[in-house]
Amino acid sequence: MTGWILMRIQRYANSLRSFDYADVPMAEASTKVCIINFMTSSSDAFDDQDQIIDVGAQLFPESVAEDLSRSSRSSRSSLRRSSRRTSPQNSVASSERSSVGRFDSPQPSNTPEEDQRPLFLGGYRVCRWEDVREEMRAHPVYPLAENLPHVLQDYINAMPLYTRMQPPMRLVFESMIRENTADDEPFAPPIVFENLIDDQPTPDWEFHYTNKMWHGKGVPPPDMMGLECCDCPGSCAKNKDCACRKRQLRYAEDSGLKDWIYDPQGRVRNECLDERVPIFECNDLCRCEDDCRNRVVQNGRKIPIKIAKTEKKGWGVFYSGTKRIPRGTFVGIYAGEILTEEEAEVRGMTYDKWGKTYLFDLDFGHLEGINEAHRYSVDAYHAGNFTRYLNHSCSPNCTLAACYINDANLHKPLLAIFTCEDVSAGEELTFSYSGPKTVAETAEKVREGNFLDVHTTCHCGAAL
Numbered sequence: 096m097t098g099w100i101l102m103r104i105q106r107y108a109n110s111l112r113s114f115d116y117a118d119v120p121m122a123e124a125s126t127k128v129c130i131i132n133f134m135t136s137s138s139d140a141f142d143d144q145d146q147i148i149d150v151g152a153q154l155f156p157e158s159v160a161e162d163l164s165r166s167s168r169s170s171r172s173s174l175r176r177s178s179r180r181t182s183p184q185n186s187v188a189s190s191e192r193s194s195v196g197r198f199d200s201p202q203p204s205n206t207p208e209e210d211q212r213p214l215f216l217g218g219y220r221v222c223r224w225e226d227v228r229e230e231m232r233a234h235p236v237y238p239l240a241e242n243l244p245h246v247l248q249d250y251i252n253a254m255p256l257y258t259r260m261q262p263p264m265r266l267v268f269e270s271m272i273r274e275n276t277a278d279d280e281p282f283a284p285p286i287v288f289e290n291l292i293d294d295q296p297t298p299d300w301e302f303h304y305t306n307k308m309w310h311g312k313g314v315p316p317p318d319m320m321g322l323e324c325c326d327c328p329g330s331c332a333k334n335k336d337c338a339c340r341k342r343q344l345r346y347a348e349d350s351g352l353k354d355w356i357y358d359p360q361g362r363v364r365n366e367c368l369d370e371r372v373p374i375f376e377c378n379d380l381c382r383c384e385d386d387c388r389n390r391v392v393q394n395g396r397k398i399p400i401k402i403a404k405t406e407k408k409g410w411g412v413f414y415s416g417t418k419r420i421p422r423g424t425f426v427g428i429y430a431g432e433i434l435t436e437e438e439a440e441v442r443g444m445t446y447d448k449w450g451k452t453y454l455f456d457l458d459f460g461h462l463e464g465i466n467e468a469h470r471y472s473v474d475a476y477h478a479g480n481f482t483r484y485l486n487h488s489c490s491p492n493c494t495l496a497a498c499y500i501n502d503a504n505l506h507k508p509l510l511a512i513f514t515c516e517d518v519s520a521g522e523e524l525t526f527s528y529s530g531p532k533t534v535a536e537t538a539e540k541v542r543e544g545n546f547l548d549v550h551t552t553c554h555c556g557a558a559l
Contacts, residue, residue: 280395362423431475439472488525
């Protein structure tokens, strides 16, 4: 058995060494790490730990055997990685050589000090899930508004009007959307454009298409240190002790919620939708899988969308599917720049002069009385996605909900959009710019004039 395993590993090593590396010592070290990872991840093929030591001693007699023994006792879950949590540069945390000089397997130890000691294989430190989690806490990754791409937009806008009005520009716009969302929405249905009103092939090239939140000047980075997370294996659905579930229930106490905020179909429960309960999803620090039931918003849009020109309201968003979508279905994130209250005020005065704005304040009801000195707004003018084209309605079929994923700062939720009514095929998706008011309340505001946050005229007709 040992001979067969050794032959298989040596064949694997030869295939790795067949590449033309510029740095031969580094190539040998990389090959060694790959072989060790192969052996430890395939530990079920060995009869016992001594067999791993025997094979390791024949392959790497200088320093590896005890490292292999120590690693073979560690659970596979501690070495677990996924594409959303790791990157090539942090897969090897140290190049310090091990000083092990004999091949005897050390006696197991259950003391906390032993369990927290770094593991080394072949002189390289093993990157465990806890190490990855601590790295993400200490160094959160987030985009800055000052780095917003604009080369494509500048290039298109520099073209003559005749060129920009050509029908093929629609394909360019749709391709830009697919490219910019390939990482965070790889399985989302394509967004298409339609204009039966005039000859304009696309909306204005005035923004960078993105599903992310770009932090403006003065906005703090995501608070990952204070972020709660769970250690559920697989999915959290059946774990009543899940930390994320308990956190959700704390904030949904008044709504009467007794279980997950999402039903088994991934839709927000009616009682939470009516009460505008904040949503707390599992995050990147959680051990559960990507298909966990409590990961809806972060897994992206699932419904097909068409952006079409309307007669009075400009461009609008329409559901282009063939089947009715039920209440509580996730539509998208109102993405853009997240700004301080002061910066939003300055921009708001400029937008008011233009007669349009894409600013929305993050002032949900559950934030009342919580350190109101720090208030933020989202601006989708320079950066955003299809949700920036959602038109107002006094009787909307969509609503906004505060959603928290990778930020413990309660004042910086994601603006998640869900359907609040059943939506038929071809129906326009709308929401109320003035918040969750009744049609009668909104009608009174319409008669008073200047009732909307965006300071535009209402054309929905529902409040007339």
